[in-house]
Amino acid sequence: MDSSLEFSSSLGSVSSLLTRHRTFKVLMIGDSGVGKTCLTHRLCAGEFPCRAEATIGVDFRERLVEIDGEKIRLQLWDTAGQERFRKSMVQHYYRNVHAIFFVYDVTSLTSFSGLNSWIEECRQNSLGQDIPKFLVGNKSDLRDPSRANQQVNQQTAMSFAKAHGMMCFETSEEKVPIKQDQIEDIVLTVAGKLKRHTTINNISVCNGSFKVTSKKGAEKESWSCC
Numbered sequence: 001m002d003s004s005l006e007f008s009s010s011l012g013s014v015s016s017l018l019t020r021h022r023t024f025k026v027l028m029i030g031d032s033g034v035g036k037t038c039l040t041h042r043l044c045a046g047e048f049p050c051r052a053e054a055t056i057g058v059d060f061r062e063r064l065v066e067i068d069g070e071k072i073r074l075q076l077w078d079t080a081g082q083e084r085f086r087k088s089m090v091q092h093y094y095r096n097v098h099a100i101f102f103v104y105d106v107t108s109l110t111s112f113s114g115l116n117s118w119i120e121e122c123r124q125n126s127l128g129q130d131i132p133k134f135l136v137g138n139k140s141d142l143r144d145p146s147r148a149n150q151q152v153n154q155q156t157a158m159s160f161a162k163a164h165g166m167m168c169f170e171t172s173e174e175k176v177p178i179k180q181d182q183i184e185d186i187v188l189t190v191a192g193k194l195k196r197h198t199t200i201n202n203i204s205v206c207n208g209s210f211k212v213t214s215k216k217g218a219e220k221e222s223w224s225c226c
């Protein structure tokens, strides 16, 4: 009797597992103030937060996306850029990550050169070489042609992305509808890449989410601006 109860309850949990959406953990990293929190809000809710304050530790936002008839859940981890708010939490950020956004501010050369230390942090935390990586140049609405040599140009960003096997985008807070369409394109691109990057055979369930174990080469780099 006990064992049949046990059997039916385990069948129940298997069926609930099968109907659950696959969840992908996407990490947002980059210097403090580059706009990770605003970008995370926009990717998930389609709008900017009323106020953005320095992130302490980490914030989470989720977005359900349908790709080729399958709903997948993107779980965006918006991490603190300031060292004093990261500290002991760093190892937790990098556990079971499926994709990563490297965010910089196009008007700040320092935030762009700072990406090297974020890449180094990924390496120190054993982040797989094969996971999809995205380079995002934010605040493109603040580009000033008269100060071009103090800003990050798109060519430089594309070369950096190519060298590190990343896809790259530019984003801004302009609120015109066409810009939001392009934000949606980023969401679909990321979700599509994650879905293609994994098959049911090379994903293992891990703490209620899925751990990617595939080894697929980086795709051709692309550039998108919004």
Ligand SMILES: Nc1nc2c(ncn2[C@@H]2O[C@H](COP(=O)(O)OP(=O)(O)OP(=O)(O)O)[C@@H](O)[C@H]2O)c(=O)[nH]1
Residues within 6 Å of the ligand: 030, 031, 032, 033, 034, 035, 036, 037, 038, 039, 052, 053, 054, 055, 056, 079, 080, 081, 082, 138, 139, 140, 141, 142, 171, 172, 173, 174
């Ligand atoms: N003009 C402009 N300002 C932006 C944009 N994105 C963010 N900001 C502003 O930049 C400031 C910092 O934005 P956050 O999203 O808090 O930056 P963060 O990278 O999350 O910072 P930390 O939490 O300290 O790591 C805020 O005042 C935002 O309003 C953008 O695309 N354009």
